[in-house]
Amino acid sequence: MIIAKYCYENDIPTLGICCGQNVIVRALGGTTYNISNPEKHNQSMKEYIHNIKIDPSSKFYNIVKLEEIRVNSRHKKAINKSPFLDQVAFCEDGYPDVVESKDKKFYLGVRFHPESLYKTDENMNNIFKYFINECKKIKLLLFSSPRVP
Numbered sequence: 809m810i811i812a813k814y815c816y817e818n819d820i821p822t823l824g825i826c827c828g829q830n831v832i833v834r835a836l837g838g839t840t841y842n843i844s845n846p847e848k849h850n851q852s853m854k855e856y857i858h859n860i861k862i863d864p865s866s867k868f869y870n871i872v873k874l875e876e877i878r879v880n881s882r883h884k885k886a887i888n889k890s891p892f893l894d895q896v897a898f899c900e901d902g903y904p905d906v907v908e909s910k911d912k913k914f915y916l917g918v919r920f921h922p923e924s925l926y927k928t929d930e931n932m933n934n935i936f937k938y939f940i941n942e943c944k945k946i947k948l949l950l951f952s953s954p955r956v957p
Contacts, residue, residue, distance in 0.1 A: 809835040816892070821914040821942040823935070826883055829917030833907060838890040843883075843903060855925070857881035860905045866896035868906045868916065871938045872931040879905060879920035886919070893917070914942035 812835035815822040824832040830840050856878040862869050869875070879899075886903040887895065893915070897906035909915035916939070922932035 812836075816909065816912065816915055819912050819915075821939060821946060822916070823914070823939045824917035825923065826919060826921060829887070829907065829919050830885060832915070832917045833887050833890045833893060836890070836892040838893065839888040840885045841888045843886045843901075845901065855880060858899045858901075860897045860899050860920075862906070863894075863896040866894070866906075867908050867910065867914075868896050871934050874931065877931050880924060881919075882921060883919055913945070914939060 809831055812822065812824070812832045814820070816832070816836060822832060824830075833840065857880055858878070859876050860879055861876050862872065862874065864875055881899075887907060890904070890907050893907040893909055895904035895907050897904070899905050903919070905919045907917045916935075918935070922929075922935045925932040926936055927933075
């Protein structure tokens, strides 16, 4: 949580996946809780479990360019409060599946597992491409700025 908070405070691109989403939320004073229907959402053997609806004004929407996508699901917790992060995509049960900071370049948490689908799902691959591009921008800034002795 120390690293997640540091990244937020220093505007370092951050992608939290599943437990990583919980960590970035809690690092910024948010809370999580056990969901009431884990049997529906904790399904590691299935490729897709449910749809999520995405806020068209969100940064996440700019990554996937859709208001609704299919996602997998392997979890038992959901976000309750996220004071510094906007909840921008929700599953049919109302649980927030994506949080982001509108104030940072790239600070994003997803409850699903894009790493399991990136080879076959362009939306999932785009999450990683966008994240990598944001990281490259930071690297360019670090190595192109004048060094202070």
